[in-house]
Amino acid sequence: MQRKRFRSIIHEVIILPLIVMVTITVITIISSIISYQNMEEKLTQGNLNSLQIALSQLDNLVSQIDSDFIQYVTTSDSYFYMHDYDRNTPKSKYFRYEAQTTNWLSSLASGYGDVKGVFAYYENMELLLFRGNNAGGEMAVHKYVKKQLQSRDLRYSHMSIVKISGAYYLLYTKKYGSFCGGCWIPVKSLYKKLGLDNGNLLGTVYIMDSANANTLGDPGINSYMEDQGIQKKNVEVSGKRYTNYRLTARSGDFYFGLLMPNASRLGSFPMFNRIIFVIVILSVLMVPVLLYWLQRKIARPLKVLDDAMKMIGNGERDYRIPVEDIREDNEYTRLMERFNQMMDELNELEISLFKTKIREQRTKLKYISQQIRPHFILNALNLIYTYDPSEFDLAKKMVLYLTKYFRYIVNLQVDFVLLEKDFQHVETYLQIQKERYLDRLDYVVEWESQVGGVAIPPLIVQTFVENCIKYAIKNEEKLFIFVLARELEGRLKLSITDTGNGFREETLGSIQRFVGTRVYQDNLGIGIQNAIERMDILYQERVEIKVSNAPTGGAVVEISLPLHG
Template sequence: MAENSSNFKESIRLLFLRYTFMPIIVLFVFFLLFTGFNAKIIVANKSQEANKVISASLSGVYFNYYDEINRMAALPLVSDFAATRLESQNVYEEFYEFNTHQTVKSVFYIIDTKGIYLASTAPSDSDIQETIYRTIVPRIAKAPESTLVEANKIRYSHDRYTVYTFGKAIIKDNQVIGYILYQLYEEDFQKLIFVQNNEISVITDRHHTIIATTNNITKGLMNKFAPIFNSKGNVQLNGGSYYMSQASIPLTEINVFTLNSSQLQRYVYVSLIVFIVVTSLLLWFLIQFLANKMSTRNTQSIDKLLFAVNQLQQGNTLSYVDIHTGDEFETLADQYNIMLTRLNELLHKNEELSNLRRLIEVKHLQSQFHPHFIFNVLETLRYAIVVDSKQAQDIVMILSRLLRYSISNDGQTVLLSDDLNHTTDYLRLQQIRFNERLSYDMQLSEQSRHALVPKLLLQAIIENSIRYGYLHQESLLISIRGYLDETDLILEVEDDGSGMSEERLEQIRQLLNDPDIPTKHIGLSNVHRRLLLLYGPGYGIQLLSRLGEGTCVTIRLPYEKGDVHV
């Protein structure tokens, strides 16, 4: 042990020196995280500030036009012009006086109710005029008292576009006599949303239709802005990651989006390399000192742990270790002791489960196919051969399936649907024997049929129902139900037999909960104990019974879905 301790001390010292770069990596990670976090804050602030500037500018543009179109629509000069077509120069002067002071310029129209353009600041284009009259004017006419505000893109000459429209009905003497429209140019919107220190700006209406953008990579199908977010919550555009700030202009349907790249700049990495080189030199001397300190720590705890492990390898399952150093070795020793305790418990449970499984298999074979049962089946078969050859064939086939399933070695758990097939065969044989005196029904959910359950789970319970159900009556109904209760599978076997008294029911419950008490109810006891060992406390059998009314046995076990046969 002394040699091992010495080797351990030396290996600790050498290992610590060999991996001196680990603290440097940790420092690098921390610095990288700090730099990235700082850069993210800067990007977020840039986006938010740009969003505020753009929102304020757009708000001014919006309300300037909103107020202006309402003023113009109510101006007697405009209504007289729409009615008489006189003094058009004064109308144009009003428009140009307003338009020259706007950062976002517009096209101006006055249209009468018949679709005749009375005033226009755009070159005459029949297609554009037809589009406006057929698509925009009807929406104004539907609500003449309201102001139409909407995004719509119209192409003019020289590849100029208007992307936003303000519209209002001109009313005189309570009659609509025309319509006034302002259509705002896209290029002016783009100039407005170009903000210093901001990469991409997008403005949309409430339907996410893009009114204007500083970068066409934001345009999706149907000119929509539909950002795709990555796992970090950033917007993914054209292979790049962008932090996005969003705001809605109050009392409008305009949304403002500002995006800035969230990727670190090259200078960040240069600064990181310089920082790591400098700090690495300082850390090297510190690590040399720490390596010597760590290598001199005593190795008594390691010796104790090695000895305990060696004892365990030789089969001593009581080789507990006692360490009180107040450090990680004490924690390791405590965990080792917990593991050893758990190992002993598992060994005990496995041994008990193995013995119980063997008893269950023997019990099932004896209870299901003991000579008395086979004699009854053969007597029924002999009678059926004479009276009903078809029924005789059914008896032979069912008995064959029962024997094959009971002696098969397909594992300890099976699909509930497979076990129900076996249960159905058993009940059918008993039904042939008892004729109309025995009936049964099964009501199981589709999910419960796919559950994995211990093999022959229901057999002992159904056998008890048949065995004790006819004590004081001529007929018996057995109901089998299955359903899910959250993460558990519930199976119920209920009969309308004679039932039992409260005293007798309490006795059987005590027998089920104490495996050391001998009982003739070995079937129920073994099923309950097996479920406890397999799944732990909280699972097993519960009994409900009333004298003269019947008995209900409830089985609870964890739901585990099995592979469905195809």
């Protein structure tokens, strides 16, 4: 078959949407020009709202710092001892309180994410303590604060804007008697923390204290604001005009400001209305053309792919897209061909995985069966060993039973046996046990005639009967074991019951957990767990098992199996 010439649909997908997008862009630009002033007002208000939120956060931080210092001077033993400092007493006597204050400052500094460092100053001792997140790298700040405190130039109960080594800081100080506490916050990191440095604001954000010191980076604007103050609404510097917005902190001693350049006012253009009208009409006329093109080039091939996936999802694994009926050769055609190829590969993989799973299950089933077979051999040999030489007739009878028992075991090379044969084997096993326990054991093994020919896994019933003898025969009273099989509601119902004391609560809980979850229980014998797992594998988890204690006493095991495995 001659290969069709490949023609990419990429260019076709791009050209028409590009025309539509250009048209929409022109309309958007015109609409933006007309609505610019309204947008400017909304953005300005949004910026002020963001600024108000940032100011509130800083107010809250200052309030928290002030509250922590007040708590210190009212409750700390260190403060009281150092506040009453006696100059005649060596300072070494106060080292312990100085260390406690230093530790307290360290905890404060680590708790304030925005604060670079905190300090405490005792005037009566001329003692200045610094601690912070990076206190070692702020020596210039240390020197500034120390100099201001010693010269008495530092204003208390005040937020100040200071510039140290080319960087702006917020310096907060407050005096509590002879004790002074404070902190410093780098403006740059504060802006970043409060989201004021991301360039989303229309203007320039600044902070100003009550002395008109501010953080504006432009020297001209900075000098102008220091001279005129925060109250100035309209600002003109170097021929540029700005609108100044201000927000006052709760303490009233510092402000957040926003300088916005005055936007140029757009004039009205009468021709714009006609241009917009023409563009809108052309755009409306292009819509049907665009829809037809999208239907033919995109929607229809996608529907073909979608229909194919629905067919596969409904179970029709052999369905393939009829690619030979498609005239064009483009990306969609190649995608459909690849879809058909993938489905062929998936079918082959599914068959391979199914065969592998069967082999794994057969291997596991054989292993579990081998675990079960040796279990009774040891018990049987031990039983014969216990006989006295005078009990020759009983030993002879036991040998006949054991011969019949082991003949059945040795010939087990299949996954299923007739229920009648397996129940006869269980009866043989119970005859052996009765010869051992005599009057302490009796049993009934019965099955309905219509279920005698049903195939069941061998040795499953015997496993539960062994469990009855192992735990219930220890009682002084005579033990009765009932093994019954009948058809109920279209399924095979097997029941193994005894008249002993029943399962212990711990054992019953372990069996029920394994029945419900199929997770091996450490405190439960391997026989019952393997028997249940064998039935899971053979019946593909179509097994229902119920384990309980009868109200009148005794253990009850009920197994429901499909009549036809």
